[in-house]
Amino acid sequence: MDSHDKQTTKNHRFTQALYHAIHGTWDVFSRERNMRYxxxxxxxxxxxxFWFKISEQEWLWIIFAIFFVFLSEFANTVAESLTDLIVRGRYDPLAKRIKDVSAGSVLLSATFAVIVGAIIFIPKFF
Incomplete structure (x- = not known):
């Protein structure tokens, strides 16, 4: 497939957009080690x-925390990929800052998820 066969314009159909969204989602899930964690x-x-039969409100918090972490990881992947595209293997202190801050956002969202999980599940053990 040469470069003339690759899409470089906006999606014209919903199915095109859906295909690219699914491909991008699969790419993050399959390539990013931390996403697997x-x-x-x-x-x-x-x-x-399910084991502890948590309430509907607790499910909402758990689902929110999960998606918050996933979205943070997706944004981190975008920031890292764009930075790598721009600097092309050269060291740049601003590129380092972009990557560090982006990774920090994932750390904060994961910390939030751990706190939500602790608030919901720790009392269920006792």
Whole structure:
């Protein structure tokens, strides 16, 4: 497939947009090591939710925390990919800052998720 066959314009159909969105989602889930850790933690939280029969409100918090972490990881992947595209392997202190701050946002969202999980599940153990 040469470069003339690759799409470089806006999607014209919903199915095109959906295809690209699914491809992008799969790309993050399959390539990003930390995303696999987040998925594992999410699966554990969902299993624990069923096990402990958490309330509807607790489910909302768990689901919010899971999606917040996932979205942060997606944004981090975008920031890192764009930075890598621009600097092309050269060291740049601003590029480092972009990557560090982006990774920090994932750390904060994951910390939020741990706090939500602790508030919901720790009392269920006692």
């Amino acid at each position: 987040h998925v594992t933690a999410a699966v554990v939280a969902v299993i624990a939710g």
